[in-house]
Amino acid sequence: MSATLSAALAAVRQLTGGLGTAVLALFLLCAFTLIALACLVGVGLLMAPAALRALHALAATERKRLGHWGPEIVAPDPPPTRLRVALADGTTRRELRWLARHATLGLLLGLLGLLLPLFAVRDITFPLWWQLGPGEPTATSVGIGTAQSWPDAVAVVLLGVGWIAIVLGLGPGMAGLQAGPGRRLLVAGPGTDLSLRVAELTATRAAALDAHATELRRIERSLHDGAQNRLVSVTVLLGAARRMAVRDPVGADALLERAQSAAEEALGELRAVARGILPPVLADRGLAGALSGLAADCGVPCRVEADVPERCAASVEATAYFVVAEALTNVARHSGAGRVSVWVRGRGGRLRLVVEDDGRGGADEGGGSGLTGIRRRVAAHDGTLRLTSPPGGPTTLEVDLPRGT
DSSP states (O other): HHHHHHHHHHHHHHHHHHHHOOOOOOOHHHHHHHHHGGGGGTTTTHHHHHHHOOOOOOOHHHHHHHHHTOOOOOOSSSSOOSHHHTTOOHHHHHHHHHHIIIIIIHHHHHHHHHHHHHHHHHHHHHHHTTTSSSOOOOTTTOOOOOOSSHHHHHHHHHHHHHHHHHHHHHHHHHHHHHHHHHHHHHSTTTTTTOOOHHHHHEEEEEEHHHHHHHHHHHHHHHIIIIIIHHHHHHHHHHHHHHTTTTTTTHHHHHHHHHHHHHHHHHHHHHHHHHHHHHHHHHHHHHHHHHHHHHHHOSSSSSEEEOOOSSHHHHHHHHHHHHHHHHHHIIIIIIISSOOOEEEEEEEEEEEEEEEEESSOOOOOOGSSSHHHHHHHHHHTTTOOOEEEOOTTEEEEEEEEEEOOO
């Protein structure tokens, strides 16, 4: 049930988000109609390039919006804005077909996504306020019937439950129907040069390999400098205690106690290495709980707001945990901040992290503050990182990651 509710809420947010671009599409469609009529007298030819630029900008906005709710839509090459060339351009023709569909069907679906939840709230709460209004209040949100008695008012609640059932059952399908034309028509055509995207993916793969190699070196260094040395001490102490057991039992007992202490320290360091690979708190408490634990241990007062309805892929959660842990460490060590805030949002297919502090600012990736490692981890998941840190602060670190499966 919780998964169905989360899917319905995500669908409502997607539909209402699409409503915004659909309203713009309707205005732009009307503008193109007027320009086409004006072209009969020659005036429209002067306005066509501006309208085409607006069309391409709106299509780019829709690609970005749909990318937040699912797979990324690869943008085509920049289309032309000269009318004669644009009429023969495949990308422009596909964008015009999308414009017509989104301004009609997309607008209708967006309105339903906005109104159905409002209808549900209005009808379900109707018995609480129906007698407070003057005269005979309309009983239903669709304007049919009036409430004459309490049974009539309570019956309206059934209609509200029906609206909720429609949202739960049909909401995801409506969102998919609204997004369908954009995903089919706004994608890059078969003749588009994808060399830049291939180069980006190649760099991402290289970053992933570098991050993996760096992590292996960190684990090897931790084991070699920590647990391995402790275990060697345990072996030496046990050997010495074994040789002293007969001639000096008291000394042997002291050596055994030291060996036990060294073994406990080695065990603690092994656990620390294991937590660094994949913190078990992620599996036990989820990302929100794990980040709350980081905030509690932070040397600067930290506030965490997390809204992640569904679990992300384990590697993505581990990366998000590492990003926040490293960012909070940097804040405590270098920023001089009095407070720090962490926001985490999971929407559609993306996970967004924002870490902001009120410190002195001036953070630099080349300053050895761990930001390079954060960027490599983020790039390994084909995510993005943006750092804003003017002198005097505040410092804001924004990370956007695909949620994975």
